Amino acid sequence: MSAIQSVPSLVRTATRFFEAQALFAGIELGLFGRVAETPAEASELRDELGLHPSITFDYLDALVSMGLLSRDGSRYVATPIASSHLDPAKPDYIGGFLSLNQRRLYPAWGNLAEFLKSGESVVQKLSGGSSPMPSLYSDSARTRSFAEGMDGYAVLLGGPLAEKFDWAGVDSFTDLGGCRGMLTTRIAAAHPHLRGVTFDLPPLKPLFEELVGDGDLRDRVSFQAGDFFADPLPDTQVYIAGHVLHDWVVERRRDLIRSAFDHLPPGGSFIIYDSMIDDDRSSATFNLLMSLNMALVSGSSEYTVAEGTRWLAEAGFTVREPVALNGLTTMLVGDKPS
Template sequence: MSATVTPNDILQLGMGFWGSKTLLSAVELGVFGELAKAPANIETLTRRLGLHPRSARDFLDALVALRMLERVDGIYRNTSATDLFLDPQKPSYVGGVLEMANARLYGFWGSLTEALRTGAPQNESKGAGSDLFEALYADPERLKRFLRAMSSISAGPAQAIAAKFPWADYSSFVDVGCAQGMVPVTLAHAHAHLTGYGFDLPEVGPVFRGFVENSGLSDRISFVAGNFFEDPLPTADVIVMGHILHDWDLEQKRALIAKAYEALPMGGAFIAYDAIIDDERRQNAYGLLMSLNMLIETTGGFDYTGADCQAWMRAAGFSATRVEPLVGSTSMVIGRK
């Protein structure tokens, strides 16, 4: 007997924004940080979080049903995952990207239909004649939030790159578009022989240096200010670009890969990591949705398959290329000069 066809999956996906916004609001309100201090009952959480009595029970119990909280005998506590990853006081905190999603992306995605019809960005740059990065970098506080968000989505891939790439064969690296510095700090902590640089626009420098200093690595990691389209890239044995190529159109992608090739010594390596789409474009839904996010955020950016990136690398001169999974939906494409 054939299985009964139901609309359940369709409806759950269509209404998925309910659960997403519930989690994003929980991060904004500090639910997980509060419960990291101590489990609490509904009366205590209502008072500490500033919730209206009408909303509190459904809100907290929805988080239980979504498996973001646990409740035993009326006492709420974080799950093991939310305690590790959504407590702002822990170095494993990934909520920065959720903070950005709540403050920026959630509203912008409401204009996806317009983006699909016009091909135009729907973010802060809409109607302003500037691009995403001009708008973000013009506001110091917004820039700090953005850089923290980049650290959140780079932490897992950085640990995987530190573990999977043969760093014993190399002594130096440069992280191009380094943001706060999560990748350089992670690599330097994991491999004591490495020295490295972060390369980004000048406005990033103070945030990067502070992050590196707090990590105790100022003697091995330095910041180099520059524009990766206008200035030469710093030279190193390995050049890393994480969540960079997908921001740009095809011509710009090819130009950045060519600049990486030019800056590397013979035998050097180029690592590009993103939410690499599977070659058949059927499985990595996150990567395909990330590409739609680039539609909303940029004037020409898009995500790409591993085969795409390998072809661009070979066209730039790289002699050997491969794709290697990292964590979740993220993979790295490696080219060797």
């Protein structure tokens, strides 16, 4: 996001949610999956999706201007990004994550000014704030909706993480807070010598089983149900904690980092990734707003690269230089001395 320096950019910022809602509606309507399959005339889309005739063209053409649809003569086609990431039939579908923003975060952000005064997060309001998770797993539909949301992020980060960490000398890893195992399966699929464990709360196990099924990875990936603050962590050479530290207050983050250090063998590594904030806290708008988002939703925050590095070093890790996994997410690796 670039700095606001003119009145038009001020107006664009105030109306950026138009674009978000246009995207969410396309996912909700199944539009992107439909046009990823075969191009369609506006009249076909109108009839099939039940759109109102007077607004169909403006909606479809707005999506063209946003780069999500293109026109082939009079027919609408999914652009490559929409086809890869917004068609539920594709392996790199992230619509579940994008929709989570619509359902869970958009309403919460509507109360930002009130939150900035009260400091009371959604979780505190709902449950007294002991854990960010119970309300998400209160029934199986909510559990699935959250897990599909997390799948979207894992799909985006699985490739970069499989590539940017050197897995050659490692034979096992455990993804702490790995949700239903999407990241575990992506890393294991990219590196056939690896065995991977997803460690998460019990409600995620059936969704892990559904994801892995009887597929090729069945012998190399598994789910271990547990509480990473209370239960022994699995024996492994590498722990991953992605989008986990940002769920918790600093003392709990330090607890988890210390526990990972204690359970790792000498030479083992701990990988953390989050939307870390640049150290001078001035340029990464998305990450700073994501930090506010974590406060609003979970009563926690993002953190700077320097803070993450310090917590890892305090536990005893030798910390490598930060690595950008994508434009939004930074990875830090701590190595336990041999």
